[in-house]
């Protein structure tokens with residue numbers, strides 16, 4: 378194991394935790410806001426959700442670009458091959474969802490006739506014309522992908538905790554540097 | 560056959576000689592539109608009214624003698640989403656039970672040159688009446704006249720959107736109302 382490839386870069390770690398916090402927050406806000414009765418507050422929360430969602434999309438792109446130049450560390454030698462494959466598959470799928478969820482959100486907003494204007498300043502083009510049925514369909518897709526993300530993250534967190542407390546192979550410390558003992 | 564052509568020619572002539580004195584007064588609802596754009600959180604959201612009635616008489620030769628009245632059935636609103644349609648029916652918005660229609664009544668028309676005109680009149684919404692100036696253009700071909708115009712209505716002047724909705728940071732005070740009215744010659 379080469380010293381500079383047994384851990385994630387600080388940038389990768391920072392992006393991981395920043396996005397994890399934002400994603401959990403945005404997920405909760407999404408579930409909460411859809412149940413609200415129409416009010417100025419609801420319109421505000423919807424806008425904030427959309428702005429934060431677009432921000433996450435850009436962060437995901439930045440993270441993937443960073444990852445191209447800074448490969449993730451190789452798995453610990455003690456890790457069985459199936460676990461490595463599963464972990465890698467999960468990570469790839471998480472990246473796909475981190476892009477697909479905001480994309481469906483954006484398209485849904487266009488189809489529902491509510492353009493997305495990032496922080497009220499930068500209008501994103503409406504790639505779809507207003508179409509109520511399509512809007513509903515995309516809202517369903519947005520929700521389904523979100524539920525998929527939630528399930529995947531639960532598995533991901535479970536695996537991280539198992540590695541830390543049962544396998545004790547240092548995998549969690551690769552992403553949580555303060556756990557490292559040096 | 561010859562007789563038909565002759566008849567058609569005479570009819571055409573008749574129409575042509577009348578052209579100076581046509582009055583457009585038969586409202587064509589299928590070709591007419593009343594649309595509006597509001598701003599929610601800085602984002603333009605389009606809406607329209609599906610049902611409205613127009614009474615008008617416009618003679619291009621005597622525009623200042625024109626008269627017009629538009630009555631909008633507010634319940635026919637499409638405010639952009641089902642939620643919004645339900646919301647604006649309520650007391651804080653249009654209060655449809657008490658005030659089902661909004662109207663514009665022209666009290667005078669000014670010619671601004673070319674095909675541009677200005678109707679001065681009164682807008683009534685939700686029991687409140689305000690003076691309004693409605694600029695419009697007219698295109699006509701002897702058979703149909705198309706009136707296109709738009710104006711900005713300040714919703715709070717009419718108490719549309721009260722309570723928490725009075726916050727213009729969320730839904731702007733200014734609502735752009737656009738209309739296209741088509742009328743056939745009498």
Ligand code: HEM
Nearest residue numbers: 403404407408427430431433478479482483493516520523
């Ligand atoms: C990674 C980013 C995002 C996450 C985690 C996320 C999460 C969620 C969740 C959990 C819901 C609730 C689904 C439901 O119960 O129906 C939701 C709803 C919604 N999201 Fe997102 N979202 C994200 C990005 C976006 C973006 C970028 C937009 C738009 C530009 C957007 C627009 C919406 C809208 C409009 C709804 C409400 C749908 C409805 O009223 O049925 N989201 N989101």
Ligand code: HEM
Nearest residue numbers: 396397400401444449468471472530534537548549551552
């Ligand atoms: C919304 C929440 C989360 C998302 C979307 C997420 C996503 C990801 C992704 C995409 C990777 C792969 C990084 C790469 O190789 O480029 C990763 C790695 C990792 N994540 Fe998360 N994560 C989340 C939350 C968490 C939490 C709560 C924990 C800890 C309890 C955690 C622990 C880890 C660890 C230890 C790694 C490194 C795995 C390895 O070294 O192979 N993650 N995460």
